[in-house]
Amino acid sequence: MKITRATVNVTSPGRNFVTLKIETDEGIYGLGDGTLNGRELAVASYLTDHVIPCIIGRDPFQTEDIWQYLYRGPYWRRGPVTMSAIAAVDVALWDIKGKALETPVYNLLGGKSREGLLVYCHANGKDLDHALEDVAHHIDLGYKAIRIQSGIPGLASTYGVAKGPGGYEPAERGLPSEAAWATEPYLRYVPQLFAKAREQFGEEVHLLHDCHHRLTPIEAARLGKELEPFHLFWMEDPTPAELQENFKTIREHTTTPIAVGEVFNTIWDAHDLIRNRWIDYIRMTTVHGGGITHLKKIADFASLYAVRTGCHGPTDVSPVSMAAALHFGTAVNNFGIQEHMPHSAETDAVFPHHYTFKDGFMYPGDAPGLGVDLDEKLAATYPYQRAYLPINRKLDGTLTDW
Numbered sequence: 001m002k003i004t005r006a007t008v009n010v011t012s013p014g015r016n017f018v019t020l021k022i023e024t025d026e027g028i029y030g031l032g033d034g035t036l037n038g039r040e041l042a043v044a045s046y047l048t049d050h051v052i053p054c055i056i057g058r059d060p061f062q063t064e065d066i067w068q069y070l071y072r073g074p075y076w077r078r079g080p081v082t083m084s085a086i087a088a089v090d091v092a093l094w095d096i097k098g099k100a101l102e103t104p105v106y107n108l109l110g111g112k113s114r115e116g117l118l119v120y121c122h123a124n125g126k127d128l129d130h131a132l133e134d135v136a137h138h139i140d141l142g143y144k145a146i147r148i149q150s151g152i153p154g155l156a157s158t159y160g161v162a163k164g165p166g167g168y169e170p171a172e173r174g175l176p177s178e179a180a181w182a183t184e185p186y187l188r189y190v191p192q193l194f195a196k197a198r199e200q201f202g203e204e205v206h207l208l209h210d211c212h213h214r215l216t217p218i219e220a221a222r223l224g225k226e227l228e229p230f231h232l233f234w235m236e237d238p239t240p241a242e243l244q245e246n247f248k249t250i251r252e253h254t255t256t257p258i259a260v261g262e263v264f265n266t267i268w269d270a271h272d273l274i275r276n277r278w279i280d281y282i283r284m285t286t287v288h289g290g291g292i293t294h295l296k297k298i299a300d301f302a303s304l305y306a307v308r309t310g311c312h313g314p315t316d317v318s319p320v321s322m323a324a325a326l327h328f329g330t331a332v333n334n335f336g337i338q339e340h341m342p343h344s345a346e347t348d349a350v351f352p353h354h355y356t357f358k359d360g361f362m363y364p365g366d367a368p369g370l371g372v373d374l375d376e377k378l379a380a381t382y383p384y385q386r387a388y389l390p391i392n393r394k395l396d397g398t399l400t401d402w
């Protein structure tokens with residue numbers, strides 16, 4: 001089999017998605033997601049201008065060699081744009097392989113290690129009471145694991161909290177909006193939120209929280225310590241992770257489990273975190289983690305250190321990535337949990353798929369390949385619209401992590 005053609009589709013059914021379609025001389029095609037929120041066209045150009053010409057004529061079954069060719073070949077390594085482009089190719093090739101062999105991708109990765117994947121959803125509200133109302137709503141929908149984010153008294157907006165009715169969508173059309181941030185009120189409020197959540201919903205439901213890189217290591221240590229009585233499933237992105245050893249400080253102070261990695265793009269962002277056991281969950285997903293080929297190696301490395309997976313799954317990665325994560329999570333032994341932020345009806349219509357949600361678990365389906373498609377006609381009705389993530393400033397105007 002040979003790759004004969006590859007095209008990049010950029011569509012915006014509510015938000016922007018970059019999809020690579022690789023076609024072969026046997027009529028089989030595969031899809032890969034290359035969406036990088038707020039920097040979509042950079043990946044599209046990387047694919048169209050630099051990658052696609054190099055893969056035409058290659059054997060799509062050679063996922064390992066093609067990955068190495070795209071990673072080592074250009075000399076310049078790593079980075080979110082490069083790795084999202086490599087991931088788009090890699091995932092599309094696994095899709096082709098599955099379709100050609102007439103089997104779901106999880107069978108090519110080791111087969112089923114479990115039937116369904118425990119997922120967590122997002123509950124949020126403008127304050128503690130509204131956030132808890134949303135938790136109750138998600139328990140009614142069947143979720144067994146719930147991430148809770150709440151507005152903080154005195155702050156006009158905060159990460160993870162929807163501005164109006166409807167879910168929280170990280171990306172806004174137009175130029176980046178600005179939010180104001182203060183750590184102290186946040187640190188005082190969050191333990192109260194989880195105390196109330198445990199009081200109201202008991203111990204059975206798994207509770208999670210995302211700090212979204214906003215704390216210093218010692219502030220994160222304090223929060224982790226104060227959250228210990230409420231037995232969180234995890235505290236996510238407590239501090240930025242460019243310096244991996246910052247997590248040592250947090251780890252030495254608290255038994256609250258730690259998750260990190262949604263912005264990582266290779267194992268070299270996480271190898272110290274994993275081998276020192278400074279974290280419990282690694283959050284990379286296929287699109288930003290170099291595809292199925294690289295993510296499988298990361299999971300196998302992590303399994304040596306009892307670190308489990310917790311793939312990123314926001315609405316800014318496409319249903320192609322959600323399908324890839326579900327096949328991957330079905331197969332690896334050290335699966336931990338999968339994030340589930342349901343896509344809009346418009347997005348689901350552009351990407352018809354076989355995966356399903358039921359009673360707190362997701363299932364990849366048993367269609368050959370990834371079991372997800374792209375309706376190109378419908379996609380063409382949603383042209384790209386420039387959008388950015390917000391930026392964050394402290395109350396005195398200092399730019400800080402969003």
Ligand code: GCO
Nearest residue numbers: 037170210262313314316339
């Ligand atoms: C999460 C994330 C997202 C990110 C978004 C940025 O845990 O799901 O933190 O909400 O903010 O993916 O593009």
Ligand code: MG
Nearest residue numbers: 210236237262
């Ligand atoms: Mg996050």
